[in-house]
Amino acid sequence: MQDFANLLDRLVYTPQRNGKIRLIADYLRSADDPDRGYALAALCSAMKLPNVSYSAIRDMIHERTDEVLFRMSYDYVGDFAETTSLLWPAQPRNSPPPPLTEVVDTLAAMTRAEAAQQVAIWLDVLDVNGRYALIKLLTGGLRVGVSARLAKVAFAQAFDVTPEEVEEIWHAMEPPYTPLFDWATGKAERPNLDALPVFRPFMLANPLEEKEIDFADYVAEWKWDGIRVQVVRVGGETRLFSRTGDDIGGSFPDILAAFEKDGIVDGELLVRDKEGGPAPFNHLQQRLMQVGAALILTLA
Secondary structure, three states: OHHHHHHHHHHHOOOOHHHHHHHHHHHHHHOOOOHHHHHHHHHOOOOOOOOOOHHHHHHHHHHHOOHHHHHHHHHHHOOHHHHHHHHOOOOOOOOOOOOHHHHHHHHHOOOHHHHHHHHHHHHHHOOHHHHHHHHHHHHOOOOOOOOHHHHHHHHHHHHOOOHHHHHHHHOOOOOOOHHHHHHHOOOOOOOOOOOOOOOOOOOOOOOOOOOOOOHHHOOOOOOOOOEEEEEEEEOOEEEEEEOOOOEOHHHOHHHHHHOOOOEEEEEEEEEEOOOOOEOOHHHHHHHHHOOOOOEEEEEO
16 A cells, blocks of 8 residues: 555656656556556546545544644645645554555455444554555545556556557456456466457547548548447447547447447447437537437448
């Protein structure tokens, strides 16, 4: 946990993209399994620890410090996790800081009440950076300037594989991604994904370097004002992915239900108006937030 906390602290103070990639890659190479897998999941916002809520941690800090002082400090600092980690009155304990895996496994087996008591013990033994990292891990949203894509690029650099290979395997894995690390470090063969509906990296548009082109060598098509998606159906399971590989099937259950044959379709997802033509793009954005509009898929 302390190593993960130190990584987050350094990421906060490293604004350069390449610097962040280097820090993450160094951590992934040096950390133990499955700690590094859970850390990678946290950086990609793929960690779910529902047993301890923001309100529970707020109640803990209110029990240990003056509530008015906390509100004033929070107003000044502007971040709940940072304010709490700074004001938390640590109690000397004989136990060492917990490994990240211990935090995940312990909380998964506890009730909410038990988890809150355990978190208080951990906050006592951790330093300021460790408390900050633990609270961010529990409440979600690390906010260290790292996207899921950047973390995957860092993984690729750490183990000398391509980001596209990582992207393909990623969506078939669950934290702590042990098969992914085993493959990347040479401990095991590449996972077989033939029977799984996983994301395949898109072939994206690139600028033409030539000043003149022969249109006999190219095929042109309409550019619709929608979102690039990929529909994958394998073994009776269908998933819908965005351009960045996010699973957005929950927003479009009608698309999933309509796709009845195994295969992969790369296309543009559009909203259709009452006359059958394309509707304004903001209608599609609304659909991403709530299910309700009729949609069509134009195949590439």
